[in-house]
Amino acid sequence: MSIPAVRLHVLPIIRDSRGSLSFAEYEKTLPFLPKRYFIVFDVGEGQTRGGHAHSTAHQLLVCVNGSCLVELDDGTARDEVSLDRPELALYIPPKIWATQRQFSRDGVLMVLASEVYDPNEYIKDYDEFLRVAK
Incomplete structure (x- = not known):
């Protein structure tokens, strides 16, 4: 990964005759x-x-069904991560520009966020992002 602050976690999986289960726990796999x-x-x-x-x-993205591509930008480097298995969890800290695209027809992306929704906390203008990211 060319953006060190972003991390891709492989979550544990428990499989048995009833099916599969993947999970994350605060402080162990949830930052x-x-x-x-x-x-x-x-x-x-x-x-x-x-x-x-x-x-x-902070956000954690998990494509719980299907797949999607996440494009990341920290203002100096760019990277792409394919989320195509429910045990892959992408951690995105503040001040990282992220775009999700190429969703499969059955794609379902779950996002966990560290904050309640606040529209003033979003940086939607790319030029403003570049100023803030430095």
């Missing part, structure tokens, strides 16, 4: 205590989600 979660689904072909950074919120 923050979630205060909010949301789910992104039914994303149309060619559509993107995200396209912003957060000034204070």
Whole structure:
């Protein structure tokens, strides 16, 4: 990963005759205590989600079904991560520009956030992001 602050975690999996279970625990695999979660689904072909950074919120992205591509930018380096298994969890700290694209038809992205929703905490202008990221 060319952006050191971003981390891809491989979550534990428990499999038995009833099916599979993947999980994360605060302080073990979750680097923050979630205060909010949301789910992104039914994303149309060619559509993107995200396209912003957060000034204070940390996020953990898990594609619980299907797949999507996450594009990341810290103002100096860029990277891409494919989330295509439910045990892959992408940690994104504040001040990282993130865009999700190439959702599969069955793609379901769950996002855990360290903060409750606050529209003023979003950085939606890329030029402003570049100033803040330095």
